[in-house]
Amino acid sequence: xxxxxxxxxxxxxxxxxxxxxxxxxxxxxxxxxxxxxxxxxxxxxxxxxxxxxxxxxxxxxxxxxxxxxxxxxxxxxxxxxxxxxxxxxxxxxxxxxxxxxxxxxxxxxxxxxxxxxxxxxxxxxxxxxxxxxxxxxxxxxxxxxxxxxxxxxxxxxxxxxxxxxxxxxxxxxxxxxxxxxxxxxxxxxxxxxxxxxxxxxxxxxxxxxxxxxxxxxxxxxxxxxxxxxxxxxxxxxxxxxxxxxxxxxxxxxxxxxxxxxxxxxxxxxxxxxxxxxxxxxxxxxxxxxxxxxxxxxxxxxxxxxxxxxxxxxxxxxxxxxxxxxxxxxxxxxxxxxxxxxxxxxxxxxxxxxxxxxxxxxxxxxxxxxxxxxxxxxxxxxxxxxxxxxxxxxxxxxxxxxxxxxxxxxxxxxxxxxxxxxxxxxxxxxxxxxxxxxxxxxxxxxxxxxxxxxxxxxxxxxxxxxxxxxxxxxxxxxxxxxxxxxxxxxxxxxxxxxxxxxxxxxxxxxxxxxxxxxxxxxxxxxxxxxxxxxxxxxxxxxxxxxxxxxxxxxxxxxxxxxxxxxxxxxxxxxxxxxxxxxxxxxxxxxxxxxxxxxxxxxxxxxxxxxxxxxxxxxxxxxxxxxxxxxxxxxxxxxxxxxxxxxxxxxxxxxxxxxxxxxxxxxxxxxxxxxxxxxxxxxxxxxxxxxxxxxxxxxxxxxxxxxxxxxxxxxxxxxxxx
Amino acid sequence: xxxxxxxxxxxxxxxxxxxxxxxxxxxxxxxxxxxxxxxxxxxxxxxxxxxxxxxxxxxxxxxxxxxxxxxxxxxxxxxxxxxxxxxxxxxxxxxxxxxxxxxxxxxxxxxxxxxxxxxxxxxxxxxxxxxxxxxxxxxxxxxxxxxxxxxxxxxxxxxxxxxxxxxxxxxxxxxxx
Numbered sequence: 019x020x021x022x023x024x025x026x027x028x029x030x031x032x033x034x035x036x037x038x039x040x041x042x043x044x045x046x047x048x049x050x051x052x053x054x055x056x057x058x059x060x061x062x063x064x065x066x067x068x069x070x071x072x073x074x075x076x077x078x079x080x081x082x083x084x085x086x087x088x089x090x091x092x093x094x095x096x097x098x099x100x101x102x103x104x105x106x107x108x109x110x111x112x113x114x115x116x117x118x119x120x121x122x123x124x125x126x127x128x129x130x131x132x133x134x135x136x137x138x139x140x141x142x143x144x145x146x147x148x149x150x151x152x153x154x155x156x157x158x159x160x161x162x163x164x165x166x167x168x169x170x171x172x173x174x175x176x177x178x179x180x181x182x183x184x185x186x187x188x189x190x191x192x193x194x195x196x197x198x199x200x201x202x203x204x205x206x207x208x209x210x211x212x213x214x215x216x217x218x219x220x221x222x223x224x225x226x227x228x229x230x231x232x233x234x235x236x237x238x239x240x241x242x243x244x245x246x247x248x249x250x251x252x253x254x255x256x257x258x259x260x261x262x263x264x265x266x267x268x269x270x271x272x273x274x275x276x277x278x279x280x281x282x283x284x285x286x287x288x289x290x291x292x293x294x295x296x297x298x299x300x301x302x303x304x305x306x307x308x309x310x311x312x313x314x315x316x317x318x319x320x321x322x323x324x325x326x327x328x329x330x331x332x333x334x335x336x337x338x339x340x341x342x343x344x345x346x347x348x349x350x351x352x353x354x355x356x357x358x359x360x361x362x363x364x365x366x367x368x369x370x371x372x373x374x375x376x377x378x379x380x381x382x383x384x385x386x387x388x389x390x391x392x393x394x395x396x397x398x399x400x401x402x403x404x405x406x407x408x409x410x411x412x413x414x415x416x417x418x419x420x421x422x423x424x425x426x427x428x429x430x431x432x433x434x435x436x437x438x439x440x441x442x443x444x445x446x447x448x449x450x451x452x453x454x455x456x457x458x459x460x461x462x463x464x465x466x467x468x469x470x471x472x473x474x475x476x477x478x479x480x481x482x483x484x485x486x487x488x489x490x491x492x493x494x495x496x497x498x499x500x501x502x503x504x505x506x507x508x509x510x511x512x513x514x515x516x517x518x519x520x521x522x523x524x525x526x527x528x529x530x531x532x533x534x535x536x537x538x539x540x541x542x543x544x545x546x547x548x549x550x551x552x553x554x555x556x557x558x559x560x561x562x563x564x565x566x567x568x569x570x571x572x573x574x575x576x577x578x579x580x581x582x583x584x585x586x587x588x589x590x591x592x593x594x595x596x597x598x599x600x601x602x603x604x605x606x607x608x609x610x611x612x613x614x615x616x617x618x619x620x621x622x623x624x625x626x627x628x629x630x631x632x633x634x635x636x637x638x639x640x641x642x643x644x645x646x647x648x649x650x651x652x653x654x655x656x657x658x659x660x661x662x663x664x665x666x667x668x669x670x671x672x673x674x675x676x677x678x679x680x681x682x683x684x685x686x687x688x689x690x691x692x693x694x695x696x697x698x699x700x701x702x703x704x705x706x707x708x709x710x711x712x713x714x715x716x717x718x719x720x721x722x723x724x725x726x727x728x729x730x731x732x733x734x735x736x737x738x
Numbered sequence: 739x740x741x742x743x744x745x746x747x748x749x750x751x752x753x754x755x756x757x758x759x760x761x762x763x764x765x766x767x768x769x770x771x772x773x774x775x776x777x778x779x780x781x782x783x784x785x786x787x788x789x790x791x792x793x794x795x796x797x798x799x800x801x802x803x804x805x806x807x808x809x810x811x812x813x814x815x816x817x818x819x820x821x822x823x824x825x826x827x828x829x830x831x832x833x834x835x836x837x838x839x840x841x842x843x844x845x846x847x848x849x850x851x852x853x854x855x856x857x858x859x860x861x862x863x864x865x866x867x868x869x870x871x872x873x874x875x876x877x878x879x880x881x882x883x884x885x886x887x888x889x890x891x892x893x894x895x896x897x898x899x900x901x902x903x904x905x906x907x908x909x910x911x912x913x914x915x
Binding site: 022023025026027029030032033034035036037038039042043045046047049050283285286 | 744752754757758761762765766767768769770773779782783786787790791794795850852853855856874875902905906909
């Protein structure tokens with residue numbers, strides 16, 4: 019008797035032999051839809067004081083089958099670093115399919131007006147959703163409100179589905195907004211009496227804002243320039259006095275605030291997209307602060323720029339691809355449970371003799387602020403060194419700007435060095451800056467001497483203080499974006515100390531298809547203008563974007579280290595009109611992702627998409643793949659992108675390469691400087707240990723200098 | 739389990755995709771419970787639907803622990819209510835039914851076709867079938883069963899014994915046949 023019972027018990031899994039009627043689900047769905055009206059929607063459309071934000075639901079690309087004609091190259095590469103397989107996607111204009119997770123069908127492709135806000139009141143006593151009565155009473159209060167404030171987040175990467183606003187009441191309100199509302203996202207609101215409302219605005223133009231106001235109210239306003247940095251009090255168009263408390267510490271040197279990338283759950287965000295970044299400006303700036311005996315401001319530390327300051331030993335590209343791709347999977351030095359994956363690109367090296375003709379316009383800031391200290395002198399020295407490298411076929415013009423912009427050197431042949439030098443020597447500082455006018459003139463000059471096959475580039479040298487004329491950052495960027503189409507690239511060189519408008523300069527370079535470097539001494543001028551000239555000035559691929567798709571079987575969550583201001587929306591990857599970074603000849607680009615392996619305890623902790631949940635019928639045939647990385651780039655003179663992809667297998671290297679060791683040391687150091695919440699067990703000593711291991715030959719002494727800087731930072735900070 | 743937590747969280751937000759995913763994950767196992775408990779395919783499908791509608795409507799009340807156990811309780815409740823609604827379950831004492839003597843010949847070779855076992859379970863009378871399924875297949879103990887079916891523990895025990903006897907009889911019959 020016991021046997022029978024035990025036998026059934028042991029085999030009950032195998033006794034599930036029947037299958038339910040397939041129609042059951044549609045019946046359940048229909049019944050659930052009827053019940054749905056229980057949700058607590060607050061409709062606002064009638065309120066006269068409201069302006070409705072138009073938002074767009076996340077539009078997922080149309081998934082089309084990939085053609086089978088994709089070419090596999092680099093298989094069994096002789097380089098120990100190169101990716102195992104590299105695939106050229108023959109029809110890059112087609113949106114490619116997700117590899118590991120079944121794509122979700124877009125549930126709504128129409129542009130939708132957001133007309134409702136869900137208010138969820140979270141009380142300390144009960145965790146359930148609030149009752150309707152509570153909402154009603156809140157609604158009554160809101161109806162009487164006289165003042166309205168809204169903070170609008172303009173970050174293009176904002177894909178949260180809810181915004182939590184905390185303030186000094188014992189409850190908090192959460193606004194659920196539409197996913198992927200692009201650049202118009204509700205952020206906050208005012209509260210009664212003297213309650214302070216505060217929060218951090220993702221991607222806002224400066225630091226952290228706090229807001230206080232009178233009255234009860236809530237409104238959504240359109241994304242206008244409510245975040246102008248230079249005013250303390252702004253009036254919203256709804257008549258409310260909004261006090262923006264400006265962080266005085268940020269005055270002077272102005273850094274765009276960086277909100278560190280968080281871990282993303284692979285199942286809700288399987289894909290991570292960003293643009294490459296070749297700037298090394300942050301490194302130099304950090305070094306200046308540390309050499310001066312102070313720790314750099316957190317927001318001056320852009321980890322990807324620190325990492326990319328160094329050259330890495332990477333293979334030359336093969337076949338038709340303008341860059342090589344190298345990946346490496348290894349342990350995470352600051353968190354034993356995690357892994358890191360390094361992805362590196364190296365642009366094809368072009369010998370200088372083969373370089374196309376240069377059509378260069380030096381756009382030089384000679385405003386009053388440039389006269390202080392070393393700025394203009396350093397600038398002149400740097401350009402003299404660059405001039406020495408020029409050839410007969412190259413053309414140089416010089417445009418200066420201050421009170422007014424002017425052409426001080428007509429286009430001149432590269433071998434007429436005395437003439438160029440003389441013009442440089444004559445430069446004097448004085449007047450205030452009309453940067454906008456100068457940029458206009460520089461583009462005009464560059465265009466007049468445009469060389470079809472050549473390298474047409476404006477090199478803007480400034481301390482970035484655009485304070486006359488087109489002083490609005492957005493306006494300036496608009497101009498540069500427009501000029502970009504002409505095929506002229508813009509490099510920005512930041513000079514001097516104490517007056518750096520770092521954010522402005524980086525944005526200018528980014529929007530002008532260029533790069534930004536910060537120059538604080540002659541050696542740096544040489545590094546940027548001479549040693550790297552071949553790279554910086556010769557673009558071999560433009561609009562280079564990376565999109566990684568993580569395999570949920572292997573990775574449960576991931577975090578991109580750095581690149582905070584280079585994140586792209588998922589759909590931007592396939593959108594050729596979306597600008598991205600440039601890769602120069604011989605340049606190396608490295609990105610690190612911190613990975614939480616699937617099965618790691620306590621790893622799920624982030625927000626997820628509201629409207630789309632991946633169907634987790636992932637394919638186990640890929641169980642040995644960590645991720646697939648896709649690259650899009652355009653040849654410098656083309657408008658249509660090419661697509662290639664590589665797969666990272668789950669085979670960690672037995673001993674990490676020097677490249678990996680160096681990059682992880684710099685990342686660790688950067689996280690310490692930023693006081694990252696993910697710094698884990700990072701320490702200066704450990705970063706030093708790694709750097710010493712990775713020093714290698716160090717021909718130019720950059721790594722030794724880095725080691726000295728980390729030692730110094732360790733002393734200044736007084737930490738291990 | 740991470741994915742499941744995520745799905746439940748989404749279901750709490752009435753996300754239709756997550757609901758469907760959860761349904762797909764559990765529908766087969768739950769249907770088999772329904773089918774066995776109710777011994778009627780059509781009813782089993784109906785009750786399965788009802789149960790899942792209840793699951794998604796009440797999902798806010800799920801506060802952690804085993805989701806599978808939670809969902810199973812709802813399904814079993816629905817099944818028990820359905821059976822009680824439609825027929826008066828007789829909880830006769832086992833002694834009222836003399837049981838045939840059965841030889842133990844087959845006990846050593848119990849590799850019976852599972853479909854046959856399922857069929858035999860479904861042929862059991864409502865009362866002892868429920869007790870048998872809950873006790874043997876769903877890991878309820880007698881006190882759980884007594885609560886669920888509103889019977890005494892001793893009734894539960896005697897019904898289980900009867901179910902096993904009846905099952906052995908019908909199994910040996912079907913094997914002989």
